[in-house]
Amino acid sequence: MTAPVESRGYVHGEVLVSTDWVADRLSxxxxxxxxxxxxxxxxxxxxIPGAVQVDWTLDLNDQVRRDYLSREAFEALASRIGITPETTVVFYGDKNNWWACYAFWVFQLFGHTAARVMDGGRLKWEQEGRPMTREVPGYSATTYKTRERQDGPHRAFRNEVLAHIRAKGQLVDVRSPEEYSGARMHMPDYPNEGALRGGHIPGAKSIPWARAINPGDGTFKTAGELRDIYLQEQALKPAEPTIAYCRIGERSSHTWFVLKYLLGFTNVRNYDGSWTEWGNLVGAPIEK
Amino acid sequence: MLPATLREILDTFALVSDPADRAALLIDFADQFRQVPPHVAVPPFPKQRRVPACESEAYVWLVPQADGTANLHFAVENPSGVSAKALASILTSTLSGLTPEEIEQVSPDIVEQIFRQNISMGKGMGLMAMVQAVRALARAARQR
Known part of the structure; x- marks a missing residue:
């Protein structure tokens, strides 16, 4: 039995809500x-009854450039799903909330801070036998006005990663140990999405994302258990600038969420270019 | 040569270009999926029946019949395995009752034709592995 979210000792525990919390707020x-x-x-x-879908490829990515959606596109998305800047958005999904954390992260680029993640995601909701529906809700379109996307606080680019390496900053590689060592260039059972070189960014620590969760129900481990892994075992310092990466930035947004909110790291960014950029970047330093 | 019933299904998918309509069609097939009957196998299913690389924990059986044809059965243990259930349902409904020689003709290319943009990153490999597993069983039955 996993301990209740409130009792797990997270630094910013308000961003993580339980399936009970969501069930009580469906209307x-x-x-x-x-x-x-x-x-x-x-x-x-x-x-979940009343839930809308936000798809990472169709809704959150720019359809031409490798980048995230523009302010105008975000406003249109927000309008379509019927939210205002005051609406509390709660993300959940498959794969232990990888894409839920990714969507949460993209929403932070636009400053939508009234955001939560449902602990355990779709898996836990299903395991608990809670209601599911095929009915797609229709919400009245809203007017949503926001500022331009601000990548700086949450997102790292390749040149910043290079500077970060020189400054001996903290880097977390959240891929599988085989990807980290360069033995393979893609996730087990996934196709190679085109990295020419294998290995990891020099100085990065290997902390696979899945270490942060309880595999049985996809819930996050307690703050104490997470500190044992990230702070004690891997000697990361919460006050030091930290960059997490994976292959395209989805698994690392999960770790970004853990470090920033559950453990209270003050400066943590997600390098979404990740290995599909770094492993192809001419002249980029690689360690094996 | 693909069996006519499978050809028809592929033709239908070729005609439906809207992603939401394709998803609805796939979900219809997934809804028709029936788990392997108890007279063929009961859980826990043996490891050698498990389709490798399939995250939906799919298992497959090919049961030869007295008339020289064979029947296909699948089990899909992951409740989120909607794609695996859809493909299993398509394969069992179109290939069961054919001879192993005919069943062996099915190609993993059908996965691309059926799922197109509905295929997510990791899924393609597992779904193609389901088709490969069917082929391997048909080949083994033919050589017996």
Whole structure:
């Protein structure tokens, strides 16, 4: 039995909510539940009643450049899912909330801080036998005005990573140990998405993302357990600038969430270029 | 040569270009999926029946019949395995009742034709592995 979210000792525990919390707010107009998955068939096959879908490729990525959506596109998305800047958005999804954390992270680029992640994601909701529906809700379009996207506080680019290496900054490689060592260039059972070189960014510590969760139900480990891994065992310092990366930035947004909110790291960014950029970048330093 | 019933399904998918409509079609197939009947196998299923690289924990059986044909059965243990259930449902409904020689003709290319943009990163490999597993079983049955 996993300890209740409130009793796990997280630094900013308010961003993580339980399935109970969500179940109690299904008809609360100030809360919008958002499902973000890797598998596009899951939402239409059944989702939390009232939940809308935000897809990482179609909704959050620019459709031409490798980048995130523009302010105008974010405003249009927010309008479509019927939220205002005051709406509390709660993300959940498959794959232990990888894409939920990714969507949460993109929403932070636009300063939507009234955001939560549902602990355990879709897996836990299903395991608990809670209601699912195929009915797609229709919300009235809202007017949502925000500022330009601000990448700086949350997102790292390749030149910043290079400077970070020179400054001996903290880097966390959240991929599998085989990807870190360069033995393979993609996740086990996933296709190679085109990295020419294997290995890791010099100085990066290998802390696979999955170490942060309880595999049985996808919930996050307690703050004490997380400190044992990230602070004691790996000697990361919460006050030092930290950059996390993986292959395209989805698994590392999960670790970004853990470091920033659950452990209270004060300066942590996600390098979404990750290995699909670094492993192809001419002249980029690589360690094996 | 693909069996006519499978050809028809592929033709249908080729005609439906809207991603939401394709998803709905796939979910219809997933809804028709029936787990392997108890007279063929009961859980826990043996490891050698498990499709490698398939995260939906799919298992497959090919049961030869007295008339020289064979029936296919699948088990999909992951409740989120909607794609695996859809493909299993398509394979069992179109290939069961054919001879192992005919079943062996099925190609992993059908995965691309059926799922197209509905295929997520890790899924393609597992789904193609399901088709490969069917082929391997058909080949073994033919050589027996």
């Amino acid at each position: 609360d107009a100030s809360v919008r539940v958002i499902e973000s998955n890797e598998d596009l068939l899951l939402y239409p096959s059944g989702h």
